[in-house]
Amino acid sequence: MGGRTWVYTSDGREIRKSVYGTSWDEVHERLTALKAKTQAGVRVAGSIQSVSDFMAYWLRDVVQDRVRPSTLRTYEWLSRCYVVPLLGNQRLGKLQPPTVRSFLNRAKETCQCCAQGKDAGRLSAGQPARCCARRPRSCCQQMPSDGTIRHLHRMIRAALQDAVIDGLIPDNPARNLRLAHRYRPRFTPLTGADAKLLLKAAKSDRLYALYAVALALGLRRGEALGLRWEDIDLVEGVIFVRQTLQRLGGQLVFGPVKSDESERVIALPAPCLAALRQHRVSQNAERQSVGKDWKDSGLVFTTGIGTPIEPRNLNRHFVRLLDHAGLRRIRFHDLRHSCATLLYEQGVPIEKIQDILGHSSPTITKLIYVEVTRQSQRSSVDKLGFLFDA
Template sequence: MPTVTAAPDEDPPGRRARSRRNGEGSIRQRKDGRWEARVWVFSTDGSEVRRSVYGDSWDEAHEAMIKLQSDKMAGVRIPASADTVGDYLAYWLSQIAEPRVRPSTMASYRWLITTYVLPYLGSKKLARLRPADIRTFLNRLKGVCQCCALGKDKRRVERGQAARCCALTPRQCCEGFLSDGSVRYAHRLVRAALQDAIVDELIATNPARHLRISHRYRPKFTPWSADEARSFLKVAREDRWYALYSVALALGLRRGEALGLRWVDVDLIDNVISIRRTLQRVNGQLTNGPVKTESSDRKVGVPAALARVLTLHKAEQARERKIAKKWTDHGMVFTTKLGTPIEPRNLNRHFDQLCERAGVPRIRFHDLRHSCATILYDQGVPIENIQDVLGHSSPTITKTIYVEATRKIQRDAVDRLDFLFDD
């Protein structure tokens, strides 16, 4: 007996035919045997478009149609953009991100998007991007050797240097994988860009917003103790940049904040320093720009001993200005012997050498900021006051990221339970 199927735009056998209202949608069977339901919905640009959903049976197509109609009644709009993720990110960088972030942040955005995001997501349609695509992208980042991805070893060979890993024959991967922090940064960047796409009504939902990722990130560092900080400053006392290290350690300034400090921001009468500018190398150029965040724009009191150090440094700088054959005055507190800004990378190298001479643990220059917070906390300074010194927006940031001394407080607390145990 032949199988009876419904004619196009008709109800299936056994169902009572009825007239359909305008916009209710229709269901028909295609030549390939599948069922197609078509419904008029609204797109993100305000236009009304006809959208098709499919099923292997009439019931499956009908269920998909009901969901589409339900979303329509709830105000959900269908994405209208046909752009790829790469097209949108190019627009996002130039029109949305660049006007609202610092040049250094913008440079890191461009580098991360060009190096990692575009190879995996750039060719995908923005409107069809799904959470599974973002999850696959992040998982792949964890397994990509940075040296292989960026061709570092190949460029070393082009400069006449010996191959180390990826350019060897046979190839030997150095396994320079991205850290959890870098993967987390990529996730945050993609999530922020897609959120702006919702504001522009290019997509209806953010596929990266509610995505749960398995990696956890917390900066790892070992700050100096008070004794180690004193040992370092004792060795640095005869160094030309002694005042620079003193300011960074005593006030917890970031490297760019210390190098961008100007004399007009230093009040040696009331002993107050205003942190307003930062010096960084961006796209090959040393650039003066605003501080990292709104809360980073702050005034910090200067201890009397540090004020004397700065006074002596100012006098020494005046002497260097007189004997220099060519002095370029930028009005900056810390300069080269010609008055020009200090190259941040040169400061890092100089700092490493001083650490070795002082016999203290080698840390990053930025860890002087962590050391400042830890020493202040160890001296009994409240978290809220340390927050003001460092320019954080929340004391939670200060406590969870910067203060190693909290571990000592925890140990002191649990040590009170020693009486429970015999010798």
């Protein structure tokens, strides 16, 4: 059994909508509720375009000039590998919270070889399949990380919110969606002794100054590689963080820093200032040695011929340095975490650490970057030792 009534869609059209039930009483109840919502100004979904078409429009016309190039690349990758294959055929106006939740759960269970078409690429290159393209099928079980799913959730929530703003749907089905996920893995920062070993091992390296400023100032990898000599005042002893260097779309690209707060001015500690002055002398010597083959990029940290340093090459160089120092392998970005923790242990207020790292909120600094070490905890609780004095 069913009935129909006139309603207004989110894009301003007046249409007749049908409701159904197992009895006339149920149909009447649903019709009455629908009419009440219409009279209260509540509109029904009006968009008949697919999620795939909307995502193409959103990436091209809405979000392109609103985010950093690296973020846009991530969004395009997430849309191509997960949204379009798993949700693309759905009508935008029909999306409901259970639909979005089911999509995210399916994404968590889709191995990366399948999602990213790695096996298809291997086969076209004449290489043997390693995953579901094998016969019999044998999934590699390399599922996306929790971080990937969090990024996917944030992106689809932002995209659907823009659909609401554009009047394509009445509300955002991903807005209040909560997913079960593991907490971020805790990182054990370098201790003061570890940091000294690292700097000692790097002392004779041509990139010693890079590691010194990265550890002492918490610079991101792209920020360090994007530094120009015009960004450093060797007289006043300050550094201006203004741009980054990243690999995007197969080429090295200079771009803006992560946020407005990330564009910052930091005072250089005396050892870092001395290291940078010596680095400039060494770079000038390299320039003289190379001669006409030197590529003058204006960058502080370059290859031996003056060109920008490939970010992945810096990662490899960093791993070799850690091995040489006898330290455990960590990410280059973990120097930033270590900087925050070491500053905190020296009694530097969170707000000051926030300014140095370029965070928008001290909460981010405290929750994500500062790790309270056991030694710091012990020195704190030992302050109550007087309670046990005889």
